[in-house]
Amino acid sequence: MEPIRPSVAKEQILCVESSAPACGLVVFGASGDLTKRKLIPALGNLFKRGLLGNGFFCLGCGRKKLSDEDFRKIAAEAIKDIPAKQKADFLNSFYYVSGDYNDKNFYGDIKKRLENLDKKGGKNFGRIFYLSLPPKLYSDVAANMGQAGLNKNGKDFVRLVVEKPFGRDLASATELNDCLSKWFGEEQIYRIDHYLGKETVQNILMFRFANSIFEPIWNRNYIDNVQITIAESIGIESRGGYYDKSGAIRDMFVNHMFSMLSLVAMEPPASFGAEHIRNEKVQLLQSIRPFSLEPWNEDIVKGQYASGSVDGKNAIAYRQEADVEKDSKTETYIAARLFVDNWRWQGVPFYLRTGKRLAKRVTEIAITFKKVPHVMFQSAGIEDLPANILVMKIQPKEGMSLFFEAKRPGPKLCIGTLEMDFNYAEIFGTDTPDAYERLLLDCMVGDQTLFTRIDDVKLAWGLIDKILKNWQQQDTEPFLYPAGSESFAEADALIQKDGRNWRKISEL
Ligand code: BG6
Numbered sequence: 001m002e003p004i005r006p007s008v009a010k011e012q013i014l015c016v017e018s019s020a021p022a023c024g025l026v027v028f029g030a031s032g033d034l035t036k037r038k039l040i041p042a043l044g045n046l047f048k049r050g051l052l053g054n055g056f057f058c059l060g061c062g063r064k065k066l067s068d069e070d071f072r073k074i075a076a077e078a079i080k081d082i083p084a085k086q087k088a089d090f091l092n093s094f095y096y097v098s099g100d101y102n103d104k105n106f107y108g109d110i111k112k113r114l115e116n117l118d119k120k121g122g123k124n125f126g127r128i129f130y131l132s133l134p135p136k137l138y139s140d141v142a143a144n145m146g147q148a149g150l151n152k153n154g155k156d157f158v159r160l161v162v163e164k165p166f167g168r169d170l171a172s173a174t175e176l177n178d179c180l181s182k183w184f185g186e187e188q189i190y191r192i193d194h195y196l197g198k199e200t201v202q203n204i205l206m207f208r209f210a211n212s213i214f215e216p217i218w219n220r221n222y223i224d225n226v227q228i229t230i231a232e233s234i235g236i237e238s239r240g241g242y243y244d245k246s247g248a249i250r251d252m253f254v255n256h257m258f259s260m261l262s263l264v265a266m267e268p269p270a271s272f273g274a275e276h277i278r279n280e281k282v283q284l285l286q287s288i289r290p291f292s293l294e295p296w297n298e299d300i301v302k303g304q305y306a307s308g309s310v311d312g313k314n315a316i317a318y319r320q321e322a323d324v325e326k327d328s329k330t331e332t333y334i335a336a337r338l339f340v341d342n343w344r345w346q347g348v349p350f351y352l353r354t355g356k357r358l359a360k361r362v363t364e365i366a367i368t369f370k371k372v373p374h375v376m377f378q379s380a381g382i383e384d385l386p387a388n389i390l391v392m393k394i395q396p397k398e399g400m401s402l403f404f405e406a407k408r409p410g411p412k413l414c415i416g417t418l419e420m421d422f423n424y425a426e427i428f429g430t431d432t433p434d435a436y437e438r439l440l441l442d443c444m445v446g447d448q449t450l451f452t453r454i455d456d457v458k459l460a461w462g463l464i465d466k467i468l469k470n471w472q473q474q475d476t477e478p479f480l481y482p483a484g485s486e487s488f489a490e491a492d493a494l495i496q497k498d499g500r501n502w503r504k505i506s507e508l
Contacts, residue, residue, distance in 0.1 A: 030060025197435030
């Protein structure tokens with residue numbers, strides 16, 4: 001299949017980018033991995049693009065005893081490509097306070113430091129507190145912050161950013177939220193799902209609602225099925241302790257996969273405003289048919305990687321990974337079929353799968369349209385024609401592809417599938433902002449569109465809870481698949497019983 005390259009009318013590109021108001025980012029867990037890998041590089045890029053407000057500062061907080069200078073060294077190592085003079089200015093906006101999360105004095109020290117930074121900057125700064133901490137600390141840290149008065153800041157804003165997981169089931173998510181909401185209003189809480197910050201995930205909304213040609217066919221009359229894939233070639237890396245208690249359903253399915261599903265299937269919101277979009281996402285989750293688990297669960301399959309080979313290198317089995325139980329039943333793969341019970345989607349299956357240690361890293365949403373109602377080329381020996389497929393490519397090659405049939409030059413009737421391909425990097429360059437850049441900026445400007453609202457979190461857990469309980473009661477064993485696999489028989493059976501097949505990961 002030869003890809004056909006599109007051209008873009010560059011003069012038609014409309015951009016709205018707001019820079020952040022004067023604010024400070026307070027990171028709890030500042031010496032940790034997320035700060036180095038994601039937060040500081042994202043801040044560096046926002047700084048380079050001139051999007052950080054005047055007087056911006058980052059106050060790192062953590063157990064580790066570090067000085068401002070030590071924290072600046074950490075920051076210096078984490079950022080790239082900033083010219084020396086600008087780099088010095090940027091690094092000078094980093095400060096650090098150390099202490100114990102259970103010690104009330106720690107929060108008093110943070111408050112004093114923030115007041116001093118306000119004095120130094122000659123104004124009051126809005127404050128964003130980022131919990132880059134083990135989730136078991138969230139409730140206590142939020143309560144200690146509240147008791148120290150850090151949840152308020154006069155007329156200026158205070159926002160709390162919470163990393164997933166938001167609980168591990170409906171009950172714990174509700175409990176966590178009850179603790180947070182004693183001190184912070186919902187309008188102050190920003191629950192991050194980094195998938196929503198990815199350019200191509202955001203593009204789902206633009207694609208659907210900034211064009212008039214797709215919406216009329218975006219429904220049960222024209223769409224046969226939707227497949228959403230998040231395949232990873234990596235294993236659990238050094239996160240065995242966390243992962244073995246979570247598994248793919250909590251780590252990826254209940255959040256990232258449901259977010260993508262909501263965007264692709266929701267109704268058009270009245271505006272691009274946060275509440276309108278979040279209302280429609282919630283409405284969509286409310287329409288998902290609860291999984292039927294009787295007499296057995298034929299809509300969900302869980303798998304776990306055994307030893308194998310990925311990218312030509314040997315890979316150990318999940319059960320041999322550090323901090324994983326030797327007889328663990330935790331799933332590293334999940335495949336599911338679900339239905340959305342509303343007028344638009346009645347009867348259209350959504351097939352979702354995500355797994356670690358698969359053949360390739362690829363995330364995509366594939367919309368398969370219905371086949372033509374009548375094949376009129378039978379006299380030429382053409383009995384069947386493939387369906388058109390529209391693929392939203394989320395990563396690693398971000399873009400869109402449309403597969404359609406066309407006449408090939410040559411003998412009278414020679415039909416072949418062509419791929420019309422749009423690749424973000426080719427058109428817009430490779431400098432796509434990282435998800436954290438978008439999300440941090442949105443939090444600074446107070447835009448909650450890409451953050452998960454509590455009713456969304458609860459609905460998602462409500463759907464998953466039944467499955468978790470069922471697995472626990474039945475002590476369900478995962479099916480084993482060799483590391484580096486495309487798929488495995490039981491996952492294939494889930495879709496093949498409907499007369500369909502998964503798209504081949506290695507060919508995506
Ligand atoms: C995280 C999960 O939320 O997303 C990880 O905890 C997973 O297990 C990661 O590897 C995948 O993110 P991305 O952006 O690399 O697709």
